[in-house]
Amino acid sequence: xxxxxEISGAILADGADPDLLIEDVAPLDVADAxxxxxxxNRKYVPAFETSSAAACIVAPNFADRAPDGMALxxxxxxxxxYAQIAHAFYPADPGAGSVHVTAFVDATxxxxxDVTVGQNAVIESDAHLxxxxxxxxxxxVGRGVTVGAGTMVGLGASLSHxxxxxxxxxxxxxxxxxxxxxxxxxxxxHLDVPQLGRVIVGDSVExxxxxxxxxxxxxxxxxxxxxxxxxxVQIGHNVRLxxxxxxxxxxxxxxxxxxxxxxxxxxxSGVAGHITVAPGTRLAARSGLMRDSEPQAKxxxxxxxxxxEYFRQMAVLAKITKDRSR
Amino acid sequence: xxxxxEISGAILADGADPDLLIEDVAPLDVADAxxxxxxxNRKYVPAFETSSAAACIVAPNFADRAPDGMALxxxxxxxxxYAQIAHAFYPADPGAGSVHVTAFVDATxxxxxDVTVGQNAVIESDAHLxxxxxxxxxxxVGRGVTVGAGTMVGLGASLSHxxxxxxxxxxxxxxxxxxxxxxxxxxxxHLDVPQLGRVIVGDSVExxxxxxxxxxxxxxxxxxxxxxxxxxVQIGHNVRLxxxxxxxxxxxxxxxxxxxxxxxxxxxSGVAGHITVAPGTRLAARSGLMRDSEPQAKxxxxxxxxxxEYFRQMAVLAKITKDRSR
Amino acid sequence: xxxxxEISGAILADGADPDLLIEDVAPLDVADAxxxxxxxNRKYVPAFETSSAAACIVAPNFADRAPDGMALxxxxxxxxxYAQIAHAFYPADPGAGSVHVTAFVDATxxxxxDVTVGQNAVIESDAHLxxxxxxxxxxxVGRGVTVGAGTMVGLGASLSHxxxxxxxxxxxxxxxxxxxxxxxxxxxxHLDVPQLGRVIVGDSVExxxxxxxxxxxxxxxxxxxxxxxxxxVQIGHNVRLxxxxxxxxxxxxxxxxxxxxxxxxxxxSGVAGHITVAPGTRLAARSGLMRDSEPQAKxxxxxxxxxxEYFRQMAVLAKITKDRSR
Numbered sequence: 001x002x003x004x005x006e007i008s009g010a011i012l013a014d015g016a017d018p019d020l021l022i023e024d025v026a027p028l029d030v031a032d033a034x035x036x037x038x039x040x041n042r043k044y045v046p047a048f049e050t051s052s053a054a055a056c057i058v059a060p061n062f063a064d065r066a067p068d069g070m071a072l073x074x075x076x077x078x079x080x081x082y083a084q085i086a087h088a089f090y091p092a093d094p095g096a097g098s099v100h101v102t103a104f105v106d107a108t109x110x111x112x113x114d115v116t117v118g119q120n121a122v123i124e125s126d127a128h129l130x131x132x133x134x135x136x137x138x139x140x141v142g143r144g145v146t147v148g149a150g151t152m153v154g155l156g157a158s159l160s161h162x163x164x165x166x167x168x169x170x171x172x173x174x175x176x177x178x179x180x181x182x183x184x185x186x187x188x189x190h191l192d193v194p195q196l197g198r199v200i201v202g203d204s205v206e207x208x209x210x211x212x213x214x215x216x217x218x219x220x221x222x223x224x225x226x227x228x229x230x231x232x233v234q235i236g237h238n239v240r241l242x243x244x245x246x247x248x249x250x251x252x253x254x255x256x257x258x259x260x261x262x263x264x265x266x267x268x269s270g271v272a273g274h275i276t277v278a279p280g281t282r283l284a285a286r287s288g289l290m291r292d293s294e295p296q297a298k299x300x301x302x303x304x305x306x307x308x309e310y311f312r313q314m315a316v317l318a319k320i321t322k323d324r325s326r
Numbered sequence: 327x328x329x330x331x332e333i334s335g336a337i338l339a340d341g342a343d344p345d346l347l348i349e350d351v352a353p354l355d356v357a358d359a360x361x362x363x364x365x366x367n368r369k370y371v372p373a374f375e376t377s378s379a380a381a382c383i384v385a386p387n388f389a390d391r392a393p394d395g396m397a398l399x400x401x402x403x404x405x406x407x408y409a410q411i412a413h414a415f416y417p418a419d420p421g422a423g424s425v426h427v428t429a430f431v432d433a434t435x436x437x438x439x440d441v442t443v444g445q446n447a448v449i450e451s452d453a454h455l456x457x458x459x460x461x462x463x464x465x466x467v468g469r470g471v472t473v474g475a476g477t478m479v480g481l482g483a484s485l486s487h488x489x490x491x492x493x494x495x496x497x498x499x500x501x502x503x504x505x506x507x508x509x510x511x512x513x514x515x516h517l518d519v520p521q522l523g524r525v526i527v528g529d530s531v532e533x534x535x536x537x538x539x540x541x542x543x544x545x546x547x548x549x550x551x552x553x554x555x556x557x558x559v560q561i562g563h564n565v566r567l568x569x570x571x572x573x574x575x576x577x578x579x580x581x582x583x584x585x586x587x588x589x590x591x592x593x594x595s596g597v598a599g600h601i602t603v604a605p606g607t608r609l610a611a612r613s614g615l616m617r618d619s620e621p622q623a624k625x626x627x628x629x630x631x632x633x634x635e636y637f638r639q640m641a642v643l644a645k646i647t648k649d650r651s652r
Numbered sequence: 653x654x655x656x657x658e659i660s661g662a663i664l665a666d667g668a669d670p671d672l673l674i675e676d677v678a679p680l681d682v683a684d685a686x687x688x689x690x691x692x693n694r695k696y697v698p699a700f701e702t703s704s705a706a707a708c709i710v711a712p713n714f715a716d717r718a719p720d721g722m723a724l725x726x727x728x729x730x731x732x733x734y735a736q737i738a739h740a741f742y743p744a745d746p747g748a749g750s751v752h753v754t755a756f757v758d759a760t761x762x763x764x765x766d767v768t769v770g771q772n773a774v775i776e777s778d779a780h781l782x783x784x785x786x787x788x789x790x791x792x793v794g795r796g797v798t799v800g801a802g803t804m805v806g807l808g809a810s811l812s813h814x815x816x817x818x819x820x821x822x823x824x825x826x827x828x829x830x831x832x833x834x835x836x837x838x839x840x841x842h843l844d845v846p847q848l849g850r851v852i853v854g855d856s857v858e859x860x861x862x863x864x865x866x867x868x869x870x871x872x873x874x875x876x877x878x879x880x881x882x883x884x885v886q887i888g889h890n891v892r893l894x895x896x897x898x899x900x901x902x903x904x905x906x907x908x909x910x911x912x913x914x915x916x917x918x919x920x921s922g923v924a925g926h927i928t929v930a931p932g933t934r935l936a937a938r939s940g941l942m943r944d945s946e947p948q949a950k951x952x953x954x955x956x957x958x959x960x961e962y963f964r965q966m967a968v969l970a971k972i973t974k975d976r977s978r
Contacts, residue, residue: 084517120790175862175883190878219681234884244515254901317969482825
C-alpha cells in the first residue's frame with residue numbers, strides 16, 4: 001500500500017496498513033482480497049459500501065462510506081490515482097522489436113531501434129519510423145510518412161500524407177491522410193479539387209478505431225498534442241485542433257473549423273465548417289455547433305445554444321404542450 | 327409449393343397447385359414465372375396487385391388483393407416464412423474448409439475441423455477457432471481470442487481481448503476489443519486508464535461492417551445472444567446488451583450503459599453512459615436517451631421522452647409558430 | 653498565366669501579365685511569388701486583401717479588393733477554375749501498372765492493361781478489372797466483381813457482390829456489398845433474410861473512407877453516376893441514389909429509400925427507409941427526413957420540415973422561454 005500511495009500521490013488513511021500486499025486492480029463489484037479498486041462516480045457509492053476490495057482509492061469526502069476493514073488511499077483525484085496504479089500493474093506492451101517476415105518494408109524506409117512491424121504490414125518508400133514504433137498486422141504506412149517514437153499504429157490502420165508525433169495510439173482501422181471532400185459542384189458533374197496538404201498529428205494523441213482524418217486541401221489538417229479522439233469520429237480537411245481536445249465517439253468536425261485548446265465534443269455531436277470553437281468549450285452529446293463559441297461555453301441543441309437555455313426551452317415546450325392537451 | 331409450405335409453416339391457399347414448381351425467390355416487381363415473392367409491408371400492396379410472380383407468401387388479410395393466377399401461401403408471419411424459403415434456395419456458404427497458403431497461423435493456435443482461413447489472415451498465439459469457423463481474407467484474430475463454431479469473421483475485421491460465440495456474423499472491418507476510451511482528464515495532460523476487461527459476445531450475434539466494440543475497463547463488455555448490430559455502430563466499454571437487442575446503423579451506446587433484453591435502438595440514436603434501458607424499449611431514430619427507461623417504452627427526441635409526447639410537442643411548436651407569424 | 657486562363661476558362665484581368673510564370677497553387681495565407689491562389693468564400697476576403705500570392709482566380713465582383721500587384725484571373729466559377737488549374741499542376745497518379753509480388757490474383761480473374769495491384773491485395777475468382785484500375789495495398793476484390801477503367805480501390809477496402817463503374821474513387825476502408833440488415837424479428841430469435849442483390853455503382857463516383865454500402869435484399873442497391881459520398885456514411889440495402897447526389901460525412905440512408913438526382917444530404921443527417929427524396933432536395937446537417945420531399949426543397953429539423961420554418965420555430969421557442977423566465 002505504501003508503494004501505491006507513492007505512485008498515485010495519495011495519502012494512506014488512518015488505520016490502513018502500509019505493508020498490506022496488493023496484487024491487482026479490480027472494479028468495486030468484483031474486487032476481493034488482494035485487490036485495490038477506486039471510487040470516482042457518486043453513482044457507484046452503493047457498490048463501494050458493499051465491496052469486498054482489500055483497498056480503495058477514494059476522495060476524502062467519501063471515506064466514511066467505506067465498509068469495515070477496507071484500506072483507503074485518499075486523493076482528490078482518485079481516478080487519476082487509479083490510472084497510475086493500474087499502469088504499475090499493467091505496463092504497456094513494448095512490442096516484439098522486430099519486423100515480421102511477412103511484412104513489406106521498402107528499401108528506402110528508415111526504421112529506428114526496437115521498431116516492431118507485424119504480419120503483412122506495409123511500410124512504403126521514404127517512410128520514417130522512430131525508436132520503438134509498433135506497426136500492427138495489416139497496417140499501412142505510406143510514402144514519406146513520419147511516425148514519432150513510441151507510437152502504435154493499430155491493426156489494419158492506414159496512414160498517408162501525414163506526420164505523426166511521439167507516443168500516439170492510432171487504433172485499428174483509422175484512416176489518416178485520405179483525400180479531403182473538396183470539389184466544385186455543378187449540374188455538369190462535380191469536379192474534384194486536388195487536396196495538397198497533409199495531416200500533422202502532435203504527441204500523445206489517441207485516435208479511436210475506424211476514425212477518419214482527411215488531409216488538408218492546401219493548408220494542413222492539424223491535431224494538437226494530447227488530443228483524445230474516440231471511435232468512428234470524422235475530422236474534415238483543414239481542421240485544426242488545439243491541445244488536449246476530447247472528441248467522443250461518432251462526433252464530427254467539418255472542414256476548415258478550428259477547435260482551440262481543451263475543447264470537448266461529446267458523442268454524436270457536430271461542428272460546422274469554417275468556425276472557431278473557443279478554448280474550453282463543451283458541446284453536449286448530439287448537439288450541432290454552427291457559430292463561433294465563447295471560452296468555456298457549455299452548449300447543447302441544434303443549432304447549439306447555452307446548455308441551460310436548451311434544457312429550459314425543452315421544459316417550456318413540454319409545459320405548453322401539456323397545458324394545451326388539457 | 328407443398329415443400330415450401332412445409333418449410334415456412336404456411337398454408338396453401340385454395341386454388342394453389344401443390345405441385346407448382348418454384349425455382350427461385352424474387353421481389354414483387356421483378357418476379358416472374360417460377361418465382362415466389364412475399365408481401366410484408368402495406369406500402370407494397372400495389373406492387374403485389376400487379377406482380378407477375380408465380381407465387382407469393384402473404385398474410386391472409388391481403389389474399390384477396392392477389393392478381394389472378396398467383397398461387398398463395400398464407401402466413402401470419404410472411405416475412406419469416408420468406409426468410410425460411412430463401413434459405414432453402416440459398417444455403418449459407420460453408421467456406422473452403424482450408425487454410426490459405428498466405429495466411430499466418432501461430433503454432434499455438436488451435437483450429438477445429440473444417441475451419442477456413444482466407445488470404446493474408448492472421449491467427450495469433452493461443453487463439454481457438456472451433457468447428458466450421460470462417461476467417462475471411464485479411465482478418466485478424468488476436469492472442470487468446472476464442473471463436474465459436476460456425477462463426478464468420480469478415481474481411482479485414484480485427485478481434486482482440488474477446489471471446490466470440492457460435493454462429494455469429496462479424497462483417498468486414500469490425501473492430502472488437504479495442505481500448506476503451508478511459509482516461510483521467512487534466513490540463514496537465516489526459517492520462518490513460520488501462521483497460522483490463524474483454525468483450526464477451528454470445529451466440530448468433532451479427533455485427534455490421536466497420537462497427538466498433540471496445541473492451542471493458544475492468545468488467546467486460548457483453549453482447550447477449552441473438553443481438554443484431556448494424557453498420558458503423560459504436561459500443562463503449564463496460565456496456566451490457568441483453569438478448570435479442572437490435573441496434574441500427576450509426577447508433578451508439580456510451581460506456582457502462584446496460585440494455586436489457588430486446589431493446590431496439592433505431593438508426594443514428596444514442597444512449598448515454600451509466601444508465602439502464604429496460605426490456606423492450608424502442609428508441610426512435612436520431613434520438614438520445616439520457617435516463618433509465620420503463621419496460622416497452624417507445625421514446626423519441628433529445629433528451630428522449632415518450633414518442634407520442636415528442637411528436638405532439640413538435641406539432642404544438644409548429645402551431646404556435648404559425649399563429650405568431652400571422 | 654495565359655495558359656492557366658485557358659485551362660480554367662477564366663479571363664485575364666486588365667494589367668495581368670500573360671507571360672507571368674506560375675509554378676504552383678497555394679492557399680491565400682501562404683501563397684507567395686510564383687503561386688496562384690483562389691477566392692471562393694466571402695469569409696476569406698481579408699486573407700485575399702493581405703495575400704502575397706502572385707496571382708489569384710476570383711469572381712469579378714471581388715476584383716477591386718485585390719492587393720496591389722496581384723495578377724487576377726476573373727471567373728464566375730473561381731473554385732472550379734482553381735480545381736482545373738490544380739489538376740494541371742498535380743495530375744492524378746496513374747499507379748505503377750503492375751501487380752505486386754505479394755498480391756494474390758486468382759487465375760480466373762481478368763486484368764486489363766496497366767492495372768496496378770498493391771501489396772497483399774486480393775483479387776478473387778472471376779473478378780474483372782478494366783484498364784488502369786488501381787487496387788491499393790490490402791484491398792479485396794471479391795468473386796465476380798467488376799471494376800471499370802481508371803477506378804481506384806483504396807487501402808484495405810473490400811468489395812463483394814458489386815459492379816463498380818469507371819473513374820471511381822473508393823477510399824480506404826470502404827465496405828461495399830456487405831449483407832443488408834434484413835431479418836425477421838421475433839422473441840424466439842431474429843431470423844436472417846438472405847440478401848440476394850448486388851451493389852451497382854456508376855461512373856465517376858467517390859466513396860469516402862470507412863463508408864459502408866450494403867447489397868440489396870432482392871433488388872440491387874444503386875449509386876448513380878457522379879455521386880460524391882464522404883467518410884463514415886451508411887447506405888442501406890435497396891437504396892437508390894440518382895445522379896450527382898452529395899452525401900456528407902456520417903450521414904445515413906435507410907433501406908429502400910430513393911434519392912433522385914442531385915440530392916444533397918449534409919453531415920450527420922439521415923433519411924428514413926422506403927421514402928423518395930425529390931430531385932435537388934437539400935437536407936441540413938443533423939436533420940432527419942421521414943417523408944417524401946418536394947423537388948428543390950430545403951429542409952431541416954427532425955422530423956425535417958422546410959428549413960426556414962425550422963429556424964423560425966427555434967426562434968419562437970427561444971422567445972417564449974425568455975418571456976416566461978422573466
